[in-house]
Amino acid sequence: MGKIEDKKKLKKEALLESAMILFTEKGVAETSVSDITSRAKMAKGTFYLYFKDKYEIRDHLVARKANEIFENAHHSMQSKWQTISQMDVEECITFLVENIIDQFKESPSLLRFIAKNLSWGVFSNIRIKDLDNRNCMDVFDELLEASAKVYRQKELMVYMIVELLNSTCYNVILYHMPVGIEQFKKDLILAVRNILHQFEDSAGAKQLETA
Amino acid sequence: MGKIEDKKKLKKEALLESAMILFTEKGVAETSVSDITSRAKMAKGTFYLYFKDKYEIRDHLVARKANEIFENAHHSMQSKWQTISQMDVEECITFLVENIIDQFKESPSLLRFIAKNLSWGVFSNIRIKDLDNRNCMDVFDELLEASAKVYRQKELMVYMIVELLNSTCYNVILYHMPVGIEQFKKDLILAVRNILHQFEDSAGAKQLETA
Amino acid sequence: MGKIEDKKKLKKEALLESAMILFTEKGVAETSVSDITSRAKMAKGTFYLYFKDKYEIRDHLVARKANEIFENAHHSMQSKWQTISQMDVEECITFLVENIIDQFKESPSLLRFIAKNLSWGVFSNIRIKDLDNRNCMDVFDELLEASAKVYRQKELMVYMIVELLNSTCYNVILYHMPVGIEQFKKDLILAVRNILHQFEDSAGAKQLETA
Amino acid sequence: MGKIEDKKKLKKEALLESAMILFTEKGVAETSVSDITSRAKMAKGTFYLYFKDKYEIRDHLVARKANEIFENAHHSMQSKWQTISQMDVEECITFLVENIIDQFKESPSLLRFIAKNLSWGVFSNIRIKDLDNRNCMDVFDELLEASAKVYRQKELMVYMIVELLNSTCYNVILYHMPVGIEQFKKDLILAVRNILHQFEDSAGAKQLETA
DNA sequence: GATGAATGAGCGTTCATTCAT
DNA sequence: AATGAATGAACGCTCATTCAT
Numbered sequence: 001m002g003k004i005e006d007k008k009k010l011k012k013e014a015l016l017e018s019a020m021i022l023f024t025e026k027g028v029a030e031t032s033v034s035d036i037t038s039r040a041k042m043a044k045g046t047f048y049l050y051f052k053d054k055y056e057i058r059d060h061l062v063a064r065k066a067n068e069i070f071e072n073a074h075h076s077m078q079s080k081w082q083t084i085s086q087m088d089v090e091e092c093i094t095f096l097v098e099n100i101i102d103q104f105k106e107s108p109s110l111l112r113f114i115a116k117n118l119s120w121g122v123f124s125n126i127r128i129k130d131l132d133n134r135n136c137m138d139v140f141d142e143l144l145e146a147s148a149k150v151y152r153q154k155e156l157m158v159y160m161i162v163e164l165l166n167s168t169c170y171n172v173i174l175y176h177m178p179v180g181i182e183q184f185k186k187d188l189i190l191a192v193r194n195i196l197h198q199f200e201d202s203a204g205a206k207q208l209e210t211a
Numbered sequence: 212m213g214k215i216e217d218k219k220k221l222k223k224e225a226l227l228e229s230a231m232i233l234f235t236e237k238g239v240a241e242t243s244v245s246d247i248t249s250r251a252k253m254a255k256g257t258f259y260l261y262f263k264d265k266y267e268i269r270d271h272l273v274a275r276k277a278n279e280i281f282e283n284a285h286h287s288m289q290s291k292w293q294t295i296s297q298m299d300v301e302e303c304i305t306f307l308v309e310n311i312i313d314q315f316k317e318s319p320s321l322l323r324f325i326a327k328n329l330s331w332g333v334f335s336n337i338r339i340k341d342l343d344n345r346n347c348m349d350v351f352d353e354l355l356e357a358s359a360k361v362y363r364q365k366e367l368m369v370y371m372i373v374e375l376l377n378s379t380c381y382n383v384i385l386y387h388m389p390v391g392i393e394q395f396k397k398d399l400i401l402a403v404r405n406i407l408h409q410f411e412d413s414a415g416a417k418q419l420e421t422a
Numbered sequence: 423m424g425k426i427e428d429k430k431k432l433k434k435e436a437l438l439e440s441a442m443i444l445f446t447e448k449g450v451a452e453t454s455v456s457d458i459t460s461r462a463k464m465a466k467g468t469f470y471l472y473f474k475d476k477y478e479i480r481d482h483l484v485a486r487k488a489n490e491i492f493e494n495a496h497h498s499m500q501s502k503w504q505t506i507s508q509m510d511v512e513e514c515i516t517f518l519v520e521n522i523i524d525q526f527k528e529s530p531s532l533l534r535f536i537a538k539n540l541s542w543g544v545f546s547n548i549r550i551k552d553l554d555n556r557n558c559m560d561v562f563d564e565l566l567e568a569s570a571k572v573y574r575q576k577e578l579m580v581y582m583i584v585e586l587l588n589s590t591c592y593n594v595i596l597y598h599m600p601v602g603i604e605q606f607k608k609d610l611i612l613a614v615r616n617i618l619h620q621f622e623d624s625a626g627a628k629q630l631e632t633a
Numbered sequence: 634m635g636k637i638e639d640k641k642k643l644k645k646e647a648l649l650e651s652a653m654i655l656f657t658e659k660g661v662a663e664t665s666v667s668d669i670t671s672r673a674k675m676a677k678g679t680f681y682l683y684f685k686d687k688y689e690i691r692d693h694l695v696a697r698k699a700n701e702i703f704e705n706a707h708h709s710m711q712s713k714w715q716t717i718s719q720m721d722v723e724e725c726i727t728f729l730v731e732n733i734i735d736q737f738k739e740s741p742s743l744l745r746f747i748a749k750n751l752s753w754g755v756f757s758n759i760r761i762k763d764l765d766n767r768n769c770m771d772v773f774d775e776l777l778e779a780s781a782k783v784y785r786q787k788e789l790m791v792y793m794i795v796e797l798l799n800s801t802c803y804n805v806i807l808y809h810m811p812v813g814i815e816q817f818k819k820d821l822i823l824a825v826r827n828i829l830h831q832f833e834d835s836a837g838a839k840q841l842e843t844a
Numbered sequence: 845g846a847t848g849a850a851t852g853a854g855c856g857t858t859c860a861t862t863c864a865t
Numbered sequence: 866a867a868t869g870a871a872t873g874a875a876c877g878c879t880c881a882t883t884c885a886t
Binding site for chain 2: 029119120121124153155156159160163164166167168171175177178179184187188190191194195197198199
């Protein structure tokens, strides 16, 4: 019966939601399985019917949240411009980066959770776990494909951008170190653009190397 | 008597060494104070005469090891070239980055430890704890001062380079993801050079922006 | 199911019993939670499902035992005389005091436990915890109500009697200091009677004051 | 040399003073030997040259402080009346009790310390430890000797008064239970007077018994 | 499938006591 | 006599995991 399946999904969802709240509130290490189930109004044992342990649920959530952030940014972008094809890739990516920064600014605890727990393996494999969602790489591929410019090693490029974004924002947003986010934003975007240039197949990268 | 002081230093050193081995072998979370002391052949209580808790010894070690890596790189650089003043800053930093990558390659567990536990706060304040060592920022300042070029916001620039280096190397060296380190090296160095350009006061940054 | 509830009650009871034995044998300070659970043949963690800490179980026991002593005395009294109404309050209370002294004589370790750990707060609030038992104060109220004489500030009067009984018996019974219990008994009872007189509303107290 | 003796006395005194402050501030159980020595600016090992353990110093202090309270009261009494012989014993003892209550009111933490740790054995043997001080019992003896009235079993009488005073004041002063100290005072004094009557050899006690 | 009582290893931490200096 | 570094047993407590119901 589909009903049972639905019920199971609901339970799992409740656990994920409960864990997410606690992970962002107190951190992963300070959250116990007991905390998660009692917040989700379930018995402790039930947890183990759905997840192997705390770390499985953490990875699940990190992947999902990272994807959500990306999808939010992508969705905002699509609302702004009707067709991507008309747009410059750099503009697009700048928009995405700015939007992601804004999301982090609004929820620093989400940033803390993501930054401390996201690994590239998890991020790039979101697709495997959440079949219904498009993968972040897919979106990028689409974007880059639509562009006039040609990029080599797209995955590596995205990797560098994501890591730079993730790792630099952590201290800047949470501790205003070494500078505040407003001041940092423009330099981060510039750095991201430079990475894009660097991977442009004929023009950008070469210019820099010969400079 | 200095003898007692010496003995204390030895004890502290033994604890640090023991902790370092275990942290890199098993990770911080999986290492207990008990593990540390029994490996150092001491009573558990002795630990608490020297450190507040596991996290104090971790921070101590992260700071020290990060500094060591940097000092090693700097020392190699000085062995190679007699005088910095003759050198191009970009060459210098490229050298440093390459050397650090090599150190990480040789000791992936050290990379794992550093990458997972280094925070900018700890890194930029190493000087406070180890008065006898020069701070990483000092070395950079010297390097940049000696250069013909002028850089704005040097601290922020270093922050971006360090974070990029740290966060990208983690997956590349430990999991060969998304590419292997040999392949990645040149792009990482290119990206670092671009960050340097970006912060050049008159020429580099502007060139890119107008490009 | 009631079965589980029953089992839980048994477990709790086993812990209480084990703790009581150890508290009277070795004292509260010298008894650890570990001692309690291992004597009750349970895992340490189980303790914390039933009590917050050692002190909660101690208070529980002090209240219960103090109540038991009182109930025993009351029960003996009722066995002896059919109806309280016929009796003189002073006779009754004298009986109760004598009976309690006898109980203490028979179990000095119980006296030690009670005397060292009973506080008026715990004693006067026994009712709250053990709903099924009548409170010591209730019994006294009944007794005093049934009497022809009228007493002011009954709670205070009972407080003084209980404290005098408790604190003087400790040294007398356990260390025969400054005199033995047999010799002490009649003076203690006399003192209790004097306290009763003192709180008699019209006659007793006044007589003394004018004396 | 007497100088060394003096130095030792000073050290011991410093330890006692430090312990007293900590015992009243935090309680005996919560005070460690380390706390005591560090407050007294000594090494931990030094403690063991003067006292066997924490409990020896506690007993020492309880005895001394109980005596001090009594001596204070006695001294006040002597300041008020030139000669005891003219006075009524009951007046004297009433004065002492009131004065002791006042001392407790002014220093509830002292009351807590005394009440929780005083045992009759310690109290009645103060003389043994502090040779230079008169014993509480001596003072009472003097007082009772000077009186026209004759008392039987003086030690027992004092015991009952001291225990009643000590045990009832604890809850009344520290927790205002079951009534406040101001309200309680007159009933406590009345009860003490009744105990005196009770031990009067011919008149008081008999009156009550025949009543 | 869901429960939650029970487990017990393991944690971080304290501290009385010893003893070489 | 005085020190204080070192000890290590013992503490209270947590929590992932199991399993009978």
